[in-house]
Every structure is written in C-alpha cells, then in structure tokens.
Amino acid sequence: MTAIAASCAAPMTSAARPIGERMQSRVALYANVGPDLSRYEVDLEAFTLTRRETITLPDNVQYAWPHRSRRFLYVATSNTSPGNGAAPGNSHHLLALKIAEGSGALTPHGPPLAIPSRPIHLSTDIPSENILVAFNKPSGLRVYKINDDFTVGGEVAQAAPIDAGIYAHQARVTPDNRLAILVTRGNEGTPAHIEEPGAIKVFDYERGRLSDEISIAPDGGRNFGPRHLDFHPTQPWIFLSIETQNQVALLRMKDGRLEPELLFRTGTLAEPDRRRARQAAGAIHVHPNGRFLYVANRAEQTEELRGTQVFKGGENGIAVYVIDQKTGESIPVQHIESRGIHPRTFHIDPSGRMLVAEHNLPVTVRDGDDLRLVAAGLSVFRIGDDGKLTFIRKYDVDVGAQSMFWMGMIEI
Template identity: 35%
Template sequence: MVNSVGKPKVKDSFQYLYVSIGTQFSWYLPDLTTHKLDFISSRDFDSNIQYVWAHPQKKIIYLALSDGGPGKKGSYHSILACSIDRNTGEPSILGPKLRVPYRPIHLSTDERGENLFTAYNNPSSLSVHKIEANGNIGDTRIQLSRDQAGIFGHQVRITPDEKTAILVCRGYDSTDTTSEQPGCLKIFDLTDGELRDTKTISPFGGLGFGARHLDFHPSGHCFYLALERQSELHTFKIAEEGISDNPIFIASTLSKPLQSGVRQANSAVHVHPSGKFVYVSNRTYPAAPTNGRAIPNGEDNIAVFKINEISYEPSLIQSADTLGSLPRTFSIHNSGKMLVAANSEAARKINFNGKVTSLPLSLVCYEIEENGKLALKQQINFQDKDQLLFWAGFL
C-alpha cells in the first residue's frame, strides 16, 4: 500500500483559485510574487456548489451540486463535469448534470482519472461512477447501501497506490435527547472501480471519533485525519499490511483551552507539497443558541504543524487568524508558496478585545514562508453576500 516512489508527484504549478458562493462559481488569478488574487470572472450553476475536484490528468473539473446544505437535505442533487480553459480559467459544461440520490458533500478521483467517487452525508453513502475517455461522467458502478456507509459520510479519498478507498464518517455529537453516534473510517479494497468492504476503523467504538477530512503525506507512509468534533489531528500509518487500526499520534489543533460558551470544530486538512508541514482549519461556534447575540471569541484560524521527517509526528508551530468566521475550506497552491482560506459565513463575533465585530464572507491570502508559517498578504471581503462561501480551491 505504500507509495513505492516515496516522493511527491510533479504537478503543473499553474493554477487558478476557484470559489463557490451559493450557486456562483468565480475564479481568480494568483500572483505568486505578491501572494494576492485578481478577480477574473464568474458563472452561475443554478445549484449550490458543495465541492469541486480536478481530474488528475485532464483539464477537467467535477462539481457536486445540490439545493440542500447544512441541516437541509434538499431535493435536487447532481454531479457535473466541466472543461477548463487554461488561458482564461473559464469552465465549460461537458455534458448534462447527472442526477444523484442524495446531497453530494464531497467527491474525488483515483490517480488515473478512471473513476469518480462521491460521498453523501444524509443518508450516509458512497457512489462510484465511471469516467469516460473524454473526461465526462459515465454510468454508476456502485451505490453503497446505508448499512455499508457508516454515519454521516463526509469525504472519500483513494490511497496513492490506488488500492484502497476510504470513506470518512463523522458521526454526531450527543444531544439532550439522543446519544452520541459514532464516527469511523470505512476501508474498501479497490480493484478496477469495484469496492470490497474490508474493515472499519473506529477507535473506542467510534465514540469521540468525529472524523471529517484526511490528507495523505506525499511519501505514502501515513495520512493526517482532522477530527471535527474533537478538534484533533490524528496520524495514521500506512504499511504494506494496510492502514493502522489506531492513530500513531494525536494532537490538538487548538492553541489554547476551550473558551466558555464556545464549541470548536475543525474542518479541512491539507499537507504541504513538500511533506514538511500540515495545515488544519479551526472554526468557532456558540455552544448554545445565541438568540441574535454575538458569537463568543474562539479560534477561527489555520493551525500550522511541522512534520517530523523521521516519525511523521506533527507539532503545532502557528495558529494564523483568518480574520473572519468559520474557515470551512482552504487550499494550498501547487507551488507550495501560497495558501488561501475561505471564511464561509457572515457573523457578528466578539473579538479578542471584547468588542463585537461584524465579519463578512472573505478570502484570506497568505504567503507560505520557508519555515511553513503563514504571513498575511490580502483579504477580499464579500460585504453584500448572504449565502455561504462553501468551497474554495486552487485547480
């Protein structure tokens, strides 16, 4: 299962930064000298854009679309392929939207770009579609039943050797009326687009294991898993015999003790192309309904970890404020020189000085310095937007 090469794959360093706000899909040109973005254009896809993934070999992207969203199932869900004009960044629809049964929350491909994997959260499920020679989405190969797909599927990733599919399932916290529902990693052997359920990784029965997203180290020897409900980063070993049943390292993604009245939840995780650093976004929610009051002060930031080159253990070296609310997604440019965080919701929040501040949706651009730390370079605010900035990424 370990990457036999053990080195990062060389990728085309030229990328645009794409952003979804509701049904609008916009793109920007990054300047790797100033580490800033210039707006180019946008188009409307008529459905809320949930996630986007690039074909590994073709100038094609795949969009997950739904009229649903957080806490809302919706009734119209689809996936769509678009070609990208590398001269302008403009996406062009390849074929009609392909209807899917539930809200698609994440999608990805295998390294050869032969199959498209889509994760669904409510109900939890996973589908596999064949990718045609022209990059368009073909027939459904697999749609997992509910009993095969854990609770609240949030991401699906394929290991670098293309032998294993991992469905990351978040579970649910307990409430006043319900018990905690466990999270897990559903592990499937992958052969020619076919899945075989091999095992479920659920330390302590999945309780206290709110798995959300993972990313692989470029060596192929491990992956880093963000636990949303615990604000932790878990390191899992990948060996010839498979993925370890328990994490080899556990680290908090927070820089200070939990504040009164605050619920913290981390979100996205990305490993730097060099393999020397790993980044995780932290988000602040009120612990109880605010009834119009401002959100208490907490950590809305990007946690920066340095990775030990021998053991792969991550150590927190910085917590970079995103100057906004709920950085749900962020992305690292292929060059490794720039990171952009997306503050997903407008909010009224109490700042570190105890004052209430109105925070719009925003993109925040950082230079990634040689030591992996982030230096703020630009903030782009969307003052009049009342939708969610649900995804942003370099493609």
C-alpha cells in the same frame, strides 16, 4: 498541491519544489457563492487574487475535484442546506466543467447527472477513471464512471451493499489506487440525542468497485468524530483531522493495508481550556514538500445581544505543524487567526508558497462596546521556509443570502 479542498496527493500535485523556487506556470483559484462558481487569477509574486468570470451551476456548490490532466473540474451540487436539521432538497447533481487552457475559465462539459441526495465530498481515483462521491445524510458512498470524453458517466454497480457509517464526510483513494477510504464523522451527543459513533471505512478498490470493507473506530467510535484526511507525498503516512475532538492523528500504510492504530493524537487549539462555543477541527492539508501540516479551527455559534445575533467567541484560524520526518508525528509550531469566521476550507497552491482560507458567512462580532460585521471572504497567507504563515490580505465577499462553501486552486 494537497487536497483541492479543499484539501490532495499524487494526482493533484506537481513534483514538490522548494518553497522559494519560482514557477512559470499559472494558477487559478475557484470559489463559490451558492450556485455561482468564480475564477480568480492568482499572482504568486504579489500574493493577490483577481476575480474574473463566474459560471452558474444547477444548485449550490458542495465540493469539486479536478481531473488529473487539469483540463476538467468535477463538481457536486445540491439545494439541500448544510447541517443535520436541514430539510432534504430535491435537486442534486454531479457535473463536469472544462478548464480553458491558459486562462482556466470554466465551461459546461456534458449534461449534469442527477444523483440521489446531497453530496458533501467528491474525489477521483488516481488515474481519474472514476469519481467517488460521499453523501452525508443518509450516509453513503457511490462511484461514478468518467467517460472517455471526460463527461460524467453512470454509477458503477457494487457487488454488495456498503456500510457507510454515520455522516460520511470525505471519500479518498490511496496513492497506490488500491484502497478507498470513507471518513464518517458520526454525530456528537446532545441533551436530546445520544452520541452516534464515527469511523473510518476502508475498502479494497479496483476500477470503481469496492469490496472487503473494514472499519477503524477506536473505542467503538465513541469520542471519535473524524472529518478529513490527507496523504504525505512520499511516506506511507495519512494525516487525519478529528473534528469533534479538535485533534489531528496519524495513520500508517503497510504492505498495501491501512494499520488500525491512530498515532500521535495532538490537539489543534491554541487555548484548549478556553471553550467559549463549539469548536470543530476542519480541513487538513499536507504541504507539497511533506514537511508541514495545516489544519483549520472553526467556531461560529452566536448569542443574542441587544436584539442581534453576535459571535460567542472561539478560535477561527489555521494550526501549523512540523512533521517529524522519521516518525510522522505532527509538532505544533503556530496558531494564526484567519481573519474571518468559520474557515470551512483552505488550500495551498501547488508551489507551496501561498495558502488561502475561505470563510463561508458574515457574522456580527463585538468590537469593544460596539458591534461590527465580519464579512465572508478569502484570506491570503504567505508560507515561509519554516512552514509558518504570514497574513497578507483578506478579500471580503458579499454573499447575500448564500454562503461560500468550497474553494480550491489548480495549476493550469
């Protein structure tokens, strides 16, 4: 699969298989509502999700990432709400869950580790010896040891301070385990605040230690708000979603280094000239076979109508690209609605046949002269041999006063 992350490369993926090839292995999908993390059985023949048990964690789930053995899941939690204006919380944790063989059921594995502020993303390095955690506000990157018994260990001390830019959003290690990359989004300019630049921070990485930082920031990071990246399974290509400019771009590795040029910056929107509200490119995943690329488009702003906050309009869906296998250029071939508001994350199953998008909140929308509520939930798509998506079904989820914030699939 690609990032469990939503959105990964070698440590997360079985060997790429033809889309039509059937597997005997089982897949579990995990999705949260606030602090509750639920397991769903995945049927890759019927394209169905069946909800099973739920485990309650110390705080709201922010992100999760599996150990390369797929026997443990590492989860970041926090009681800080999303967004720049959120008041700081006082409870933030990093913890390990054991994945039951056969079923995929989750149980606590060791005590939670208190961490200093809201974690927005985590991943392990390639051998799953350490966990890299990105913090958005204040922006930061910390590394935590994975103990021999797979529990969460202490923080790895760094030799020098780290420049974590502005609003870190993702931390990943390159497939050769030699570089750590921190994607920092920055913040868009508003009438009250000037733009804060985004950047990609690149570090030499060795057994949890970061050094020799460089920054990739076109035009000093102006008009550059990157969010997430993903790695091609066989080529030295890194695909980047640029949230605030609604673009995807290509970075290339050469001789173990990341080249600074962003190539083939391509739009993600089907109707880029029809802006009804703020649009934001989101999660990005490369198909396991390396031929296709998928990026989420998100819109959620509302306006008052007859005393009710109603969706202003915009694109919520998945943009599909064919990857030129010689150059790495992403060529758009489809824009498909995800059947919900704000698909914050999505994921591709390890066989490359199913894509599931998670929508975090219910939102009221116009329906002719009436209003109707579009629920949070999970939308299931079939991936065709040409990479294009076909909508199969949506599972509505009642989130109450909480939100869905993360989901991912693991082969067990």
